[in-house]
Amino acid sequence: MIKAMIVDDEPYCCEALSILLERYCPQVTIAGSYHSGADALTAIRQERPQLLFLDIEMPRMNGFELLENIKELPLQLIFTTSYDQYAIKAIRFSALDFLLKPIDREELQRSVQKAEQRLLFPLQIDMLLLKLNNPAHHFHKIAIPTMEGLQMVTVDNILYCASDSNYTVLTLKDHQKVVASRTLKEIEELLEEYSFLRVHHSSLVNLNEISKYVKGEGGYLVMSDNASINVSRSRKESLLKKLQPSRS
Numbered sequence: 001m002i003k004a005m006i007v008d009d010e011p012y013c014c015e016a017l018s019i020l021l022e023r024y025c026p027q028v029t030i031a032g033s034y035h036s037g038a039d040a041l042t043a044i045r046q047e048r049p050q051l052l053f054l055d056i057e058m059p060r061m062n063g064f065e066l067l068e069n070i071k072e073l074p075l076q077l078i079f080t081t082s083y084d085q086y087a088i089k090a091i092r093f094s095a096l097d098f099l100l101k102p103i104d105r106e107e108l109q110r111s112v113q114k115a116e117q118r119l120l121f122p123l124q125i126d127m128l129l130l131k132l133n134n135p136a137h138h139f140h141k142i143a144i145p146t147m148e149g150l151q152m153v154t155v156d157n158i159l160y161c162a163s164d165s166n167y168t169v170l171t172l173k174d175h176q177k178v179v180a181s182r183t184l185k186e187i188e189e190l191l192e193e194y195s196f197l198r199v200h201h202s203s204l205v206n207l208n209e210i211s212k213y214v215k216g217e218g219g220y221l222v223m224s225d226n227a228s229i230n231v232s233r234s235r236k237e238s239l240l241k242k243l244q245p246s247r248s
Contacts, residue, residue, distance in 0.1 A: 002119060004021070004031060004049055006032075006053045007055060007066065008033075008055035014034075015033075017108075024105050031043075041066060044075075045073070052078070053078050054078070054079055076119065117181050144170065158173075163203070167182070168186075199231045200230050209223050211223060211224050213231075
């Protein structure tokens with residue numbers, strides 16, 4: 001069971017979400033519902049929920065301010081709000097998902113499934129990943145978390161990685177695609193000691209597999225499999241520094 005809490009200043013929103021969870025997400029048990037950030041702060045620190053459903057626009061202490069006070073706690077976060085302009089900021093807080101009110105049953109189920117998948121990998125697995133993926137150990141393979149478990153992938157066999165919401169799709173040289181149950185940022189951290197570079201908010205590439213860079217505002221890359229990867233304007237300079245030899 002997933003231990004969850006709901007924080008929303010509107011009691012009827014808490015009640016509606018509780019009903020949806022009880023009916024359609026039986027793997028979730030609700031440890032409490034709170035209508036203010038201050039009350040929730042105390043309860044979260046005491047109860048240590050695994051999953052938090054959090055409204056953003058609340059009086060006195062909003063959702064983001066609450067998170068600043070519990071950012072050290074390991075929990076999965078799903079924002080619930082009526083205002084979609086908060087989506088980008090929510091992503092920066094590493095939210096697992098972002099649900100707009102009124103909450104759709106199927107979207108809620110998908111969000112809870114994401115949380116369930118994340119919680120499949122306890123501390124022991126994370127420690128195993130650290131050991132397997134440490135370049136100092138000279139492994140030629142890294143362990144990629146997937147929905148089925150861990151898939152061992154040869155680093156040099158990875159062409160590029162693309163973000164797909166809270167998942168990452170790795171494209172390999174043999175045209176195989178591996179769907180990792182991790183964000184692109186997490187995969188980037190996994191590969192940062194190897195020859196990989198983030199060239200776009202949604203793309204990470206193997207520098208050794210770049211065939212051509214085509215100029216433009218940001219430009220784009222042609223990879224060894226002829227795929228085109230856009231380069232963002234903000235990341236163009238760091239890419240060119242990697243591609244061009246230093247001048248004495």
